[in-house]
Amino acid sequence: MCSINCNQGNCDYPIRFFCDRKIEVAENKFQVNLRGMIALLSDHLYSTPQVFVRELLQNAHDAITARQTHERNHQGEVRIEIASGQKGGPATLTIQDNGIGLSESEVREFLATIGNSSKQGVLEAEDYLGQFGIGLLSAFVVSDEIAVVTKSVNENAPAVEWRGRADGSYTLRTLDIELEPGTQVFLRSREDASELFSPENFLAAARRFGAHLPTPIIVTSGSSQELINEEPPWGLPSSLNAQEQRERWLQYGRETLGTDFLDVFPISSEAGGVEGVAYLSPRAASAPAKQAHRVYLKGMLVSESIDELLPSWAFFVRCVVNTTSLKPTASRESFLENQQLSEARETLGECIRGYLLQLAKYERAKLDAILAIHHLPIKALAVDDDDFYRIVIGWLPFETSLGRMTLNECLRTDPLIRFSPTYDQFRQISSVAAAQGFCVINAGFTYDSELLEKLPVAFPERRCEQVDIEQLVDAFEPLSLEERDGTHDLARLADLVLQPYRCSAQVQKFSPTELPTLYTANDASTFLRSIEQTQEETNQLWSSILGNVAENATASAYAQLTLNYNNPLIKRLAEISDKNLVGRAVEMLYIQSLLLGHFPLGPKESSLLGQGVLGLIEYALKGSQESEGREHE
Numbered sequence: 319m320c321s322i323n324c325n326q327g328n329c330d331y332p333i334r335f336f337c338d339r340k341i342e343v344a345e346n347k348f349q350v351n352l353r354g355m356i357a358l359l360s361d362h363l364y365s366t367p368q369v370f371v372r373e374l375l376q377n378a379h380d381a382i383t384a385r386q387t388h389e390r391n392h393q394g395e396v397r398i399e400i401a402s403g404q405k406g407g408p409a410t411l412t413i414q415d416n417g418i419g420l421s422e423s424e425v426r427e428f429l430a431t432i433g434n435s436s437k438q439g440v441l442e443a444e445d446y447l448g449q450f451g452i453g454l455l456s457a458f459v460v461s462d463e464i465a466v467v468t469k470s471v472n473e474n475a476p477a478v479e480w481r482g483r484a485d486g487s488y489t490l491r492t493l494d495i496e497l498e499p500g501t502q503v504f505l506r507s508r509e510d511a512s513e514l515f516s517p518e519n520f521l522a523a524a525r526r527f528g529a530h531l532p533t534p535i536i537v538t539s540g541s542s543q544e545l546i547n548e549e550p551p552w553g554l555p556s557s558l559n560a561q562e563q564r565e566r567w568l569q570y571g572r573e574t575l576g577t578d579f580l581d582v583f584p585i586s587s588e589a590g591g592v593e594g595v596a597y598l599s600p601r602a603a604s605a606p607a608k609q610a611h612r613v614y615l616k617g618m619l620v621s622e623s624i625d626e627l628l629p630s631w632a633f634f635v636r637c638v639v640n641t642t643s644l645k646p647t648a649s650r651e652s653f654l655e656n657q658q659l660s661e662a663r664e665t666l667g668e669c670i671r672g673y674l675l676q677l678a679k680y681e682r683a684k685l686d687a688i689l690a691i692h693h694l695p696i697k698a699l700a701v702d703d704d705d706f707y708r709i710v711i712g713w714l715p716f717e718t719s720l721g722r723m724t725l726n727e728c729l730r731t732d733p734l735i736r737f738s739p740t741y742d743q744f745r746q747i748s749s750v751a752a753a754q755g756f757c758v759i760n761a762g763f764t765y766d767s768e769l770l771e772k773l774p775v776a777f778p779e780r781r782c783e784q785v786d787i788e789q790l791v792d793a794f795e796p797l798s799l800e801e802r803d804g805t806h807d808l809a810r811l812a813d814l815v816l817q818p819y820r821c822s823a824q825v826q827k828f829s830p831t832e833l834p835t836l837y838t839a840n841d842a843s844t845f846l847r848s849i850e851q852t853q854e855e856t857n858q859l860w861s862s863i864l865g866n867v868a869e870n871a872t873a874s875a876y877a878q879l880t881l882n883y884n885n886p887l888i889k890r891l892a893e894i895s896d897k898n899l900v901g902r903a904v905e906m907l908y909i910q911s912l913l914l915g916h917f918p919l920g921p922k923e924s925s926l927l928g929q930g931v932l933g934l935i936e937y938a939l940k941g942s943q944e945s946e947g948r949e950h951e
């Protein structure tokens with residue numbers, strides 16, 4: 319630490335060098351490298367150079383708003399003229415407003431000083447779109463010079479001309495001419511921005527940003543003149559009835575958002591002063607996919623891709639809204655994540671929830687059509703929201719052993735709801751359960767387990783039970799003493815043959831009759847199976863590590879193959895005395911039930927499949943040769 323003796327007195331900064339000389343310190347001001355700032359804006363702040371259109375429209379609108387605070391009945395108007403350059407020269411743009419104008423001192427204070435804004439710290443600040451004092455700089459992204467001619471509403475102030483250049487210099491002069499109060503901004507297109515100055519592109523940009531501003535905007539190009547303002551979806555005439563409004567909104571969705579939406583309804587939130595409409599997407603959206611919402615701030619387009627406006631579960635909804643008080647970021651392309659935004663998000667979520675509840679009560683057919691496409695986000699909402707859950711759970715669709723059914727349909731087949739918590743288990747259970755007339759829900763999909771577990775909590779009179787494949791097998795019809803005798807050898811041989819695959823065998827009777835075998839694996843056996851398969855495919859080091867893990871597995875890690883004595887093939891197999899043939903057949907039945915249950919085959923099982931098929935062909939050929947031989951005799 320040292321102290322520097324300067325002419326301001328002693329400073330106590332922790333400076334790591336010694337200094338006992340006297341230093342002359344002069345007071346200086348930061349210099350701003352305007353070109354660097356412009357590059358920063360265009361490369362990092364704004365997503366498109368088109369934003370200069372938005373910033374100019376916004377300034378004109380704010381100037382008119384400012385004038386209206388003094389002259390309430392003042393009719394504001396913005397006139398824009400776009401002209402192609404003469405003799406191949408650059409195109410020019412003039413944007414003229416009849417707003418409050420600027421005096422010479424205001425030009426120095428606000429136009430010529432970056433970061434100063436006449437809209438900060440004033441009572442009407444809430445009414446303005448601008449606030450940061452940097453927006454005008456965006457014009458330097460497309461033009462090397464900004465020329466402004468302005469006349470303040472203050473009668474004593476003369477008209478002023480200001481010319482600012484991208485190198486940071488400017489000129490200012492008072493004009494000895496009579497002008498109406500207001501401001502004209504002139505831009506000359508830079509060569510690399512000429513496309514933005516073409517009448518079509520400019521008009522498209524002006525419409526995109528300014529079509530819903532309350533101030534009339536007239537764009538002139540050559541002999542054509544156009545008023546670009548259009549009725550915003552949040553401000554349709556109150557004379558329209560609900561059906562007419564809906565049709566207008568759907569038409570807006572078709573023309574502006576390019577989609578035929580499934581439905582549309584109004585949404586609003588006091589927090590953030592949000593008002594607009596929410597569209598139901600006609601296509602299923604996946605949870606991570608965020609919807610791009612179109613959000614306007616006091617009628618000016620902020621962005622077409624705001625995603626933080628609705629709760630995350632509402633990814634099936636796309637909205638078009640206007641906000642009067644959410645705070646935009648400096649780029650004006652998103653909003654500050656603050657308390658107001660989170661309250662608005664919650665309230666808008668409430669609106670969507672309320673809409674779905676209304677449908678549930680009064681428009682079931684429409685709700686069914688929506689559920690058919692958007693059941694996933696609706697399930698997500700039901701998991702989190704108990705009231706909503708109680709209302710919609712009965713209508714939500716599930717995959718079951720009896721096909722796709724709503725929960726109410728499942729309850730009609732059996733008041734006890736049975737579900738299988740994983741997809742793997744469901745695959746094993748479903749055909750057997752179906753044959754026995756059981757409705758078992760596959761709760762292996764996202765949200766389904768949570769929804770079903772919530773059922774007895776929301777409706778204490780309802781019962782819900784997790785079905786285990788082993789429970790199902792235990793409930794199979796046992797064999798009679800005589801049948802047990804007749805199948806004893808088959809059961810023993812099958813047990814022996816399947817031993818290397820960690821699978822035991824038993825013979826029982828179950829439905830469906832067409833199913834000769836059922837492979838059942840519990841968690842422990844599935845785990846062991848995957849360890850052993852990995853061991854077969856991996857290198858020595860890993861194989862021995864996995865071997866140690868496998869050694870600790872217990873006897874419960876055995877899967878089970880149940881041979882169905884109701885099935886004619888199994889009955890015949892029990893009567894055959896050729897052990898080799900029976901062994902081969904059991905191996906093949908084992909492989910077949912693995913494939914039916916979608917269990918991946920390990921290398922050992924794949925080679926078993928190959929050998930088994932060949933073996934059976936051999937048996938078949940041998941059998942037919944023998945019978946041919948007998949015929950010749």
Ligand SMILES: Nc1ncnc2c1ncn2[C@@H]1O[C@H](COP(=O)(O)OP(=O)(O)OP(=O)(O)O)[C@@H](O)[C@H]1O
Pocket residue numbers: 373376377378381415417418419420428429434435436437447448449450451452453454455500501
């Ligand atoms: N058309 C206009 N009429 C009157 N004053 C204007 C006009 N355009 C710009 N100004 C003045 O220049 C100032 C700076 O404008 P600029 O667009 O850079 O920032 P802003 O609009 O204040 O804020 P933001 O950066 O948020 O847009 C404004 O605050 C305003 O005082």
